[in-house]
Amino acid sequence: MERKQMSSTEEIQRMLEEKLALQQAAVEKEPYPELSIRKDRLQRALDATLKNEKRIVEATQADFGHRPELMALLADLLFPVSALKHAVKNVERWMRPEKRRADFPMNLLGAKAYVFYQPLGVVGIVAPWNLPFGLGYAPLAGVLAAGNRAMIKPSELTPATSELMDEITRQTFDPAEVTVVQGGVEVASRFSALPFDHLIFTGSAPVARHVMRAAADNLTPVTLELGGKAPVIIAEGADLEEAAEKIINYKMGNAGQACMGIDHVMVHHSDRDKFVDILKRKMAQFFPDYANNPDVCDVFLPNQRQRLAWLVKDAAERGAQIDLIGGSNIETLSEDPKFPLVLVIDPPRDAEVMKDEIFGPVLPIISYDTLEKVVQQVRAGERPLALYFLGGNKEQQDYLLRNTWSGGVTFDDIMLHALTQDLPFGGVGHSGMGRYGGHAGFKTFSNPRAVAHPPKVNLIKMNPPYTDKMSALIRRFMGVKG
Numbered sequence: 322m323e324r325k326q327m328s329s330t331e332e333i334q335r336m337l338e339e340k341l342a343l344q345q346a347a348v349e350k351e352p353y354p355e356l357s358i359r360k361d362r363l364q365r366a367l368d369a370t371l372k373n374e375k376r377i378v379e380a381t382q383a384d385f386g387h388r389p390e391l392m393a394l395l396a397d398l399l400f401p402v403s404a405l406k407h408a409v410k411n412v413e414r415w416m417r418p419e420k421r422r423a424d425f426p427m428n429l430l431g432a433k434a435y436v437f438y439q440p441l442g443v444v445g446i447v448a449p450w451n452l453p454f455g456l457g458y459a460p461l462a463g464v465l466a467a468g469n470r471a472m473i474k475p476s477e478l479t480p481a482t483s484e485l486m487d488e489i490t491r492q493t494f495d496p497a498e499v500t501v502v503q504g505g506v507e508v509a510s511r512f513s514a515l516p517f518d519h520l521i522f523t524g525s526a527p528v529a530r531h532v533m534r535a536a537a538d539n540l541t542p543v544t545l546e547l548g549g550k551a552p553v554i555i556a557e558g559a560d561l562e563e564a565a566e567k568i569i570n571y572k573m574g575n576a577g578q579a580c581m582g583i584d585h586v587m588v589h590h591s592d593r594d595k596f597v598d599i600l601k602r603k604m605a606q607f608f609p610d611y612a613n614n615p616d617v618c619d620v621f622l623p624n625q626r627q628r629l630a631w632l633v634k635d636a637a638e639r640g641a642q643i644d645l646i647g648g649s650n651i652e653t654l655s656e657d658p659k660f661p662l663v664l665v666i667d668p669p670r671d672a673e674v675m676k677d678e679i680f681g682p683v684l685p686i687i688s689y690d691t692l693e694k695v696v697q698q699v700r701a702g703e704r705p706l707a708l709y710f711l712g713g714n715k716e717q718q719d720y721l722l723r724n725t726w727s728g729g730v731t732f733d734d735i736m737l738h739a740l741t742q743d744l745p746f747g748g749v750g751h752s753g754m755g756r757y758g759g760h761a762g763f764k765t766f767s768n769p770r771a772v773a774h775p776p777k778v779n780l781i782k783m784n785p786p787y788t789d790k791m792s793a794l795i796r797r798f799m800g801v802k803g
């Protein structure tokens with residue numbers, strides 16, 4: 322049974338429709354919230370997040386079993402707080418109509434053209450479990466800045482955080498402004514079938530297909546924030562100590578359960594063994610006594626552990642070298658939430674671990690000969706959400722930029738592009754579609770209305786009867802000779 326004792330699908334449907342109708346009625350009354358209203362809504366979301374900072378950390382920790390406080394702060398607090406602060410600071414500028422040039426010769430006669438950004442109405446937000454508060458609240462920055470109302474459906478797999486988000490939202494917003502809908506797959510699928518004015522879904526590619534199909538019936542535009550196999554490519558001769566530190570920090574943070582996280586590493590064959598040794602040494606230094614180390618985040622969902630263990634077993638059976646760092650037994654991998662970092666060295670291409678997003682602390686290390694081969698391999702798979710290149714030169718960076726696809730790129734670091742508020746965030750191909758974050762979010766959740774004013778003097782009148790002179794004028798305008 323779904324939460325809140327909703328006994329029947331009819332009740333769920335009625336509850337969803339009532340919540341949407343309330344927001345739609347509010348849009349009718351207030352189709353264009355002024356700057357002060359938008360700023361106030363953003364500020365309230367920001368203040369509520371900051372005021373409840375400790376409770377949010379604790380709720381995510383309760384859901385995760387064990388999650389270091391720092392991870393909760395970075396993923397679930399800093400992310401939405403930065404987005405909301407950036408929106409408060411910039412919403413006035415974003416709302417200004419964007420002047421465009423009227424066509425020649427009308428521009429010389431006083432014609433005007435501009436883009437007027439108008440709210441869309443009600444935006445649905447579907448969030449995943451891995452950043453359970455952050456990914457419910459961060460999209461509010463663009464949604465509220467653009468003057469919309471929002472319904473958020475957080476994940477059923479993080480009930481403590483979803484309950485707290487519901488409570489915070491009820492205390493902070495009128496349900497006609499922002500509301501939270503809790504529930505599992507039944508609620509989620511009905512939620513994505515509502516006639517929203519826009520739907521932003523953050524989650525997995527298989528579920529995204531259902532979401533897009535459901536949205537299609539209403540012609541609801543979707544932004545899909547998905548995942549993928551983000552590679553870290555280490556340039557030949559790069560500083561391997563620095564590379565190993567960055568890779569450990571991002572692969573182990575949130576136990577590798579991050580959409581922008583590192584899926585696998587590609588390292589030059591001459592550097593491979595040295596890199597693996599450094600990685601092991603640094604892991605021992607950063608996470609001594611792994612099983613009891615408080616800085617290790619749990620892989621708390623049993624089915625995630627089973628999936629990860631299955632990937633490791635499959636790679637081992639296909640002959641890949643396996644190194645467990647922080648664990649000893651490949652057979653019992655799925656039992657302990659303190660999942661070790663598992664290095665899978667040079668697995669064959671058809672190993673399961675090389676097919677879908679890993680989303681956990683399993684790290685294939687692939688050796689390569691040339692950057693051309695790297696490009697071929699990246700292009701052979703689905704387009705990832707991110708690509709990282711450590712230690713390369715400008716020429717190599719340009720080569721990768723021009724010859725591979727991904728939603729975003731960070732050179733010489735990991736995830737930096739996704740943390741930069743002024744950059745659009747999103748995927749391409751199987752890693753998603755559409756962009757949000759900063760100004761891109763404001764635009765995604767707005768109707769960019771084209772507005773034109775004619776010249777003061779209208780020299781070209783096209784009233785019937787149509788004459789040859791008029792046709793000649795159009796020909797001259799198009800540049801037709803003769």
Ligand code: NAD
Nearest residue numbers: 448449450475476509510513524525528531546547548580
């Ligand atoms: P998921 O797709 O299983 O679930 C996401 C949300 O969809 C949940 O709220 C769930 O209740 C809902 N849902 C489930 N079935 C549904 C249906 N039939 N119709 C509509 N909604 C439905 O994803 P997850 O396991 O929670 O999250 C992990 C995935 O999310 C990974 O693939 C990861 O890469 C991706 N992710 C992407 C980003 C990003 O910003 N691009 C961020 C975090 C996670």
